[in-house]
Amino acid sequence: MAPDTATQIKMYRQMALIREFELAAMDLFKRGQIKGAVHPSIGQEASAVGVCMALDHDDLIVGTHRSHGHNLAKGASPERMMAEILGKDTGYCKGRGGSMHIAAFDTGSLGALGVVGAGNPLAVGAALAFQMRGERRVAVPFTGDAGTNTGSWHESLNMASVWNLPVVFVLEDNKYGVSTHIRDSTNIDDLSIRAQSYGIPGVLVNGFDVLAVYEAATEAVARARAGKGPTLLVAEAYRFEGHYAGEPEVYRERSEVAEHRKHDPLTHFRRVLVDTGVASSEELDDVDSAAKDEISAAIEFAKASPDPDPSTAMDYIYA
Amino acid sequence: MAAKKWDATSLSATAPTMSPNLISQVADDVPAQEITYQEAIREALREEMTRDESVFLLGEDIAKHGGAFGVTRTLFDQFGPERVRNTPISEATIVGAATGAALVGMRPVAEIMFVDFSGLAMDQIANQAAKLRLMTGGQASVPWVLRMPQGGGAGKSTAAQHSQSLEVWFAHIPGLKVVLPSTPYDAKGLLKAAIRDDNPVIFLEQKFLYSFRGLVPDDDYVIPLSQCDVKRSGGDVTVVASGYMVWHAMLAAEILAREGIDVEVVDVRTVSPLDEDTIGRSARKTGRVVLVAEACRSYGPTGEWAMVVMEHAFDYLQAPIVRIAGRDTPVPFADSIEKGVWPDSEDILRAVRGVME
Numbered sequence: 001m002a003p004d005t006a007t008q009i010k011m012y013r014q015m016a017l018i019r020e021f022e023l024a025a026m027d028l029f030k031r032g033q034i035k036g037a038v039h040p041s042i043g044q045e046a047s048a049v050g051v052c053m054a055l056d057h058d059d060l061i062v063g064t065h066r067s068h069g070h071n072l073a074k075g076a077s078p079e080r081m082m083a084e085i086l087g088k089d090t091g092y093c094k095g096r097g098g099s100m101h102i103a104a105f106d107t108g109s110l111g112a113l114g115v116v117g118a119g120n121p122l123a124v125g126a127a128l129a130f131q132m133r134g135e136r137r138v139a140v141p142f143t144g145d146a147g148t149n150t151g152s153w154h155e156s157l158n159m160a161s162v163w164n165l166p167v168v169f170v171l172e173d174n175k176y177g178v179s180t181h182i183r184d185s186t187n188i189d190d191l192s193i194r195a196q197s198y199g200i201p202g203v204l205v206n207g208f209d210v211l212a213v214y215e216a217a218t219e220a221v222a223r224a225r226a227g228k229g230p231t232l233l234v235a236e237a238y239r240f241e242g243h244y245a246g247e248p249e250v251y252r253e254r255s256e257v258a259e260h261r262k263h264d265p266l267t268h269f270r271r272v273l274v275d276t277g278v279a280s281s282e283e284l285d286d287v288d289s290a291a292k293d294e295i296s297a298a299i300e301f302a303k304a305s306p307d308p309d310p311s312t313a314m315d316y317i318y319a
Numbered sequence: 320m321a322a323k324k325w326d327a328t329s330l331s332a333t334a335p336t337m338s339p340n341l342i343s344q345v346a347d348d349v350p351a352q353e354i355t356y357q358e359a360i361r362e363a364l365r366e367e368m369t370r371d372e373s374v375f376l377l378g379e380d381i382a383k384h385g386g387a388f389g390v391t392r393t394l395f396d397q398f399g400p401e402r403v404r405n406t407p408i409s410e411a412t413i414v415g416a417a418t419g420a421a422l423v424g425m426r427p428v429a430e431i432m433f434v435d436f437s438g439l440a441m442d443q444i445a446n447q448a449a450k451l452r453l454m455t456g457g458q459a460s461v462p463w464v465l466r467m468p469q470g471g472g473a474g475k476s477t478a479a480q481h482s483q484s485l486e487v488w489f490a491h492i493p494g495l496k497v498v499l500p501s502t503p504y505d506a507k508g509l510l511k512a513a514i515r516d517d518n519p520v521i522f523l524e525q526k527f528l529y530s531f532r533g534l535v536p537d538d539d540y541v542i543p544l545s546q547c548d549v550k551r552s553g554g555d556v557t558v559v560a561s562g563y564m565v566w567h568a569m570l571a572a573e574i575l576a577r578e579g580i581d582v583e584v585v586d587v588r589t590v591s592p593l594d595e596d597t598i599g600r601s602a603r604k605t606g607r608v609v610l611v612a613e614a615c616r617s618y619g620p621t622g623e624w625a626m627v628v629m630e631h632a633f634d635y636l637q638a639p640i641v642r643i644a645g646r647d648t649p650v651p652f653a654d655s656i657e658k659g660v661w662p663d664s665e666d667i668l669r670a671v672r673g674v675m676e
Contacts, residue, residue, distance in 0.1 A: 094457070113447060122447070125420035125425075159412050
């Protein structure tokens with residue numbers, strides 16, 4: 001069953017915000033205003049929003065190097081996120097984390113980790129705490145398809161299953177680990193069957209379709225919250241951009257990317273909203289331009305913010 | 320301070336040997352029990368679990384079995400399977416789960432069966448737990464303790480993959496604290512402090528010391544982390560040591576006292592962050608320094624301590640600094656060759672006599 005009108009509009013708004021944020025971050029990176037790297041999640045907005053909209057404020061997410069979208073979807077402020085990726089003192093992590101490590105504890109984002117596969121164990125531990133304290137909260141770690149070949153990813157599914165923990169393991173299958181296609185690193189077509197090894201449900205959804213992701217996530221979250229244990233949720237999508245902004249993409253044909261871009265999750269959802277009468281094109285245009293404005297304001301805020309004081313370089317090492 | 324004169328009246332009938340009497344940490348009027356190092360660790364866990372519901376244990380075979388060395392034995396009976404939690408053999412996720420639980424307000428104490436297995440969990444230790452506070456700009460704190468038995472020697476070793484002394488692996492990572500107690504008193508007080516600390520603490524237990532006995536006060540006490548302990552005051556030579564090597568240093572000091580050499584023994588019971596001041600102060604006082612650690616010599620703790628002495632006491636030195644350390648080899652199995660790998664009190668005697676010349 002589709003969520004109510006307000007929820008659907010909010011989903012679209014969140015997806016538009018992520019798209020604008022990522023485009024702006026890529027642009028700033030190419031202009032040399034962001035150092036390090038930016039890993040855009042363009043093409044994967046539906047899985048970030050579909051999953052996070054199924055969560056409560058008190059539920060927790062754990063992200064990856066590609067987690068701008070997850071953080072925005074969980075409710076993080078674009079201003080403080082943009083300030084973080086520009087290395088500013090007003091950023092969520094006071095400029096200590098940068099693009100790969102945005103954590104927003106006030107929204108339930110426990111942190112984004114730059115080591116592929118490292119997030120699952122943290123979610124297992126958080127969920128264990130929830131279970132031990134009798135809290136009806138759920139922990140959701142995001143991992144990309146390539147992360148499913150790491151040991152900790154598997155260990156975590158097993159441990160969460162053995163302990164019946166409230167975890168929804170989200171696997172965002174964007175088809176590439178840097179340059180390596182998942183078919184060259186994994187000998188199965190359907191990654192959700194990995195759940196069978198651990199005796200938990202594995203669900204495969206179209207990761208371009210926010211409503212499909214939301215429906216599957218809602219079910220998995222309800223199951224976890226009811227004490228029925230973890231689920232593996234695989235959202236199959238595609239990484240429209242390179243591994244990082246400006247990456248040359250010598251390993252795939254332009255035509256392959258163009259083919260997948262036909263399934264752009266934003267275009268698709270816009271069509272659904274108009275076709276089902278939830279919103280008019282004009283209303284959605286307004287949402288798009290509001291998202292643009294919000295990101296412009298975020299960039300202005302970030303650029304006007306001070307750098308961290310060099311005298312604070314040794315802060316936040318020990319509590 | 321001038322060297323003590325040799326005094327025939329201080330000689331006992333027998334030569335000093337390795338015994339609990341070498342180290343005395345509890346005053347005569349303090350109610351106390353003599354227990355082992357292993358029991359001291361268990362009692363610290365029991366008391367902290369009783370005091371604070373957020374403290375729980377996880378690790379391989381720690382429940383009824385009590386862990387590979389029986390340290391957690393009886394805790395399962397008292398606290399049950401929720402708080403004394405057996406895990407699958409999944410070191411990375413044991414540590415990562417401890418981190419996740421700690422991030423949301425628990426105080427997990429995880430056990431890795433042997434420190435040698437920490438390699439399996441090193442990403443979670445060094446890249447996640449140690450760095451989350453900084454990476455999140457202070458939003459995160461990770462109040463866990465990771466207990467790991469380490470070391471070997473005297474027939475207790477079980478070859479190359481179960482016998483290493485790896486404190487420097489962890490001491491090199493900012494964000495971690497590293498503790499290596501040498502006595503039952505220190506083990507209990509430091510473990511309680513580690514559990515109450517808001518940072519990830521690596522708590523290394525010297526396997527050979529599990530059966531060592533010592534007095535432990537009946538009343539609650541904690542020993543602050545990041546402080547060296549002067550186990551014996553002396554004016555002639557400073558011996559800096561940690562773990563089991565503290566006992567060898569104390570034995571050597573007892574023997575050297577009969578030769579009129581007054582040794583000060585500094586126990587680096589928290590390896591990191593290092594209390595440089597206590598080492599520096601002692602080195603300035605004695606002007607002669609011998610460093611002893613069981614870990615491998617190259618890039619080991621003794622090299623770090625030597626630099627601390629140089630930075631804090633160079634102008635006071637009357638002899639070159641001498642280091643005694645484990646040899647640079649994987650630990651071999653047979654007793655006859657394993658013995659040659661670890662330093663002992665004989666090495667310390669030779670080194671101290673050398674710097675006194």
